[in-house]
Every structure is written in structure tokens, then in C-alpha cells.
Amino acid sequence: MNSETNRPTLMPDFERVSTETVQSRVHGRLRELLMLGRFAPGHPLKIADLAEAMGTSAQPVRESIRQLVAERALEALPNRSARVPGMTLERLEDLRRVRLAIEGLAAELATERATAEDIDALRALMAVGIEADNSGAIDTTVQMNKRFHFALYAIAGSSTLLPFIESLWLQIGPIMRQSAAIFDGRGGRGNEMHARMVEGLDRRDKEAVREALADDISRSFNLLAKDLARTAERPAG
Amino acid sequence: MNSETNRPTLMPDFERVSTETVQSRVHGRLRELLMLGRFAPGHPLKIADLAEAMGTSAQPVRESIRQLVAERALEALPNRSARVPGMTLERLEDLRRVRLAIEGLAAELATERATAEDIDALRALMAVGIEADNSGAIDTTVQMNKRFHFALYAIAGSSTLLPFIESLWLQIGPIMRQSAAIFDGRGGRGNEMHARMVEGLDRRDKEAVREALADDISRSFNLLAKDLARTAERPAG
């Protein structure tokens, strides 16, 4: 620890809910940054830089990076350094397929278990999401989309599924901002699907919810695939 | 590094194919031990003990443990220590559901892509597995079962799916030995399913392969569930 903790316990019971280690703070921060697409694909993550930026030693950062590699959010290079993985058409298609299977299952489970309050909460999140869409704030749009989806998946109540979904979102995070930007130009289609999901939940129609989710995923992936193909043609730009 | 490497490069080009760090050796070893069920559920993993057992410092071990927590192979306690997660009926059912979805998808993809050589390789693995069954060697049975399944999943060629499957197997590893022991008393049913899978691959029948896999998974899970319920009745053991 650094200068902050040199004084002997001057602070009150400040944020001491449970195990609040430096490591967990660093890891949470990095995950958040990755999921919201604040690191571009191909960006190399240097332990020393991140440690300095977060005001810690290298130790917590290096362990966090190792954890992120295990979660497939980063890839380990032969250099022994780590970077944000690049996206190819094959990987995008692979991610789409797996997201449909895993998040589709979560959506079905959620449909079985959702209470009226759960559905109301989703509706509220959706409302904020629509607002963000209309205001054109990309960051907020991305964040609200994530909040809506994870609220849905939390309802599923599968502690096995959730970490996989988080891993998937860590992997698509770096290109999600891009997707949102494209979407933004075409009007907020994402919340259309969200509305269909909520409607399906209301009717306890598993298939409807799964299909709305599938459309949500596929639509954004199709746009990204097109964008990726375009960028591949002219590698310089 | 320890005494082994104190002499200056006396060994030839011994296993120096690529980045062979102490960390990767430690991690590989721990994964193997977990997947083959060599740690019982609830067993606490102590950094110092493992470090001494492997002849390294604590550093590689602690990073490996953190990685294993990220892969859900271990669970972090509020103590900040880590242990092998215990198994409950709910978690077992959750794992079953997710395995069916994820490994089922992998099986379908494999069916699409399998070449004649791939299928022959699977047949060969199955033959060794049957041999192990008949000889009653639990360790070998577990290992060959794992080899067969992962050979199948490798054919699927999904670099997104494979880490998830590995995570799942790390989670069921600690109780798999138990499952194999139960199976052993009832004759090697697992290889029956394997035979059905190979047959389905031959006919490129996705549904058949998926169903054989589902039966394989469900049968072992049903036995484990029964065993778990029985142990729950008399908690003393």
C-alpha cells in the first residue's frame, strides 16, 4: 500500500463491508473498463503503467491481469505480456454462436423464475436505456444495455452460467462501443428487443424471450461483422 | 527458482518448446490434479504447502490459485483463503443444465466438422477407455473419459467454447472420481454412450450425438445426485 495508509487507522469504518483488498479494487476497475470498451482491441496492457495509474504496486495488477487472461478478457503473448485480443470474423461468429446458446439458456431460466417485481425492475432499466439512446450518450447507452442484460441474467439464478456470461461480455466489450456507435446512427434498435423480452417475460413465453434476445445479439453482431469486413478491405484505415 | 536450476544450463534442449515458466507448470499441474479429482470438495488449498510440494516459491502458486478462482475451480473464502467448492444438489443440477447446453453445442459443431481421421482417433481413445473400464483402474478410467470428451470438443474448433468446458470440468472434477467409482460397480456405461457418439458422428447425425452426450452427462449426474442425497441424510458420513 501507498501513502494513503501510512497513518494508523485514522479513517472510520469506511467501506469496510467485507474483504476490500487492493487486488479486488484493481480487478473490478479493470473489468469495468474492459466491459465498457475503454480499451481498444490490440491494446497492450503494461503492469507498471496500470499500477502507477491506480496508485498501487505492480503486484495487484499482475494478478488481476492473470485473472483476466483466465477469463479470456485478455490474451497472453509469447512476450509474456498481455493485450486486448483482436477481433476477426471467425471469432465474432464463434462468440455469436456461444452467446446465443449460453445467454439464451439464461433467458429461458429467467422466464421461468421472474417475479412481477423482477419484470418491473427490468422495465425501469429499459426506460433509462431509452432515455440514454435518445440523448445520444454512447457511454450511458452501453452501460444501460449491460445493466438490462445482467439484470435479466441475474433472475435466472444460475451461479454457473453467470461467470461465463461475464467472460463473454468481457470479450465483446472492446468492440461494443463501436457497435453502439453504429446503432446510434440508426436509432436505438436495442431497446426494441428489450421491450420484446419484457413482453415475453410477462407472458412467461420462453421461446419469445429467447428469440428477442437472439435478435438483439444477432443484429448487433451483423452490424459489427459488416464493419469488420469493411475495415479488413482497407487495412490502413 | 530453486536448486534444480542453480547449475548453469547443464540440461539439453529439454522441453523448451516455448514459454515454459514456473507459473505455467504449477498451473498445469494444479488443473490436472483438480480435474482428475485428486482434491476432495471442501479441501482448503494453502499457498505455502503447495509451493513447498512443488519446489517453488509462493509467488507462482498464489497466481495460479487466483487464476483457478477465476475459472471457478476454487472458491474464495472471506478468510481470503481458497478451497475446493462443496457440492450441493442445486449446484449439481445447475452444472448438469449448463453442461448439456455448452457441451451439447460443442458436440453439434464437432459433428459438422469431424473428418474420418478425427472419428478414427476417437474410436482409438474409446478402445483404450473400454480396456481401462474392464481392468477396473479408476484413475485411468477417469483420465480416458476426459481424453475422449476433450478430443471430441477439440474437433468443434471453438476457441470460445473450450475454456468454458474446461471450467466446467474443473468444477466437476472433485466429484468425478466418485462418479467413476459408482459406475465401476455397475459396469462401464460411459463407453456405451461414447460408442453411440462415434456412431452418430459417422452418420453426421447432430441430434444423435447430442443425445448420446446428454445421456452420458445425465446418467452420471443422476448417480451423483442419488449419492449426494444419501450423504445429506446422514451428515456424519
Added chain:
DNA sequence: ATCTTTGACATATGATCACAAATATGATCG
């Protein structure tokens, strides 16, 4: 002119130490 080698630099890795947190142990008091 091109290929190979050497060496400097950047960076991660592994070991070690001081500290902090949690738990277990034992003493003291009611």
C-alpha cells in the same frame, strides 16, 4: 546488400520480506 550476431533496453517473472487480517489459544474475571 543481406543475413547473422551482439548487446542494450523494456518488461515480466520469481523470490523474499514486512504487514495485515483472521483464527485459535489461553488467561482473567464474573
Added chain:
DNA sequence: CGATCATATTTGTGATCATATGTCAAAGAT
């Protein structure tokens, strides 16, 4: 004799340092 608090022990965490390794560029050889 039992409860509670102080203390000791155990174990993980964060920081620091020496070393190994990979990368890149410059110099030398073919």
C-alpha cells in the same frame, strides 16, 4: 465453571528487488 478479552499463531497480501526473457537496433560477416 463459563464467558470474554488479550495474545499468539497462521496465512494471505502488497511491495520490492534480482534475474530471465523477449524485442529491437546497430554492427559485423559473408
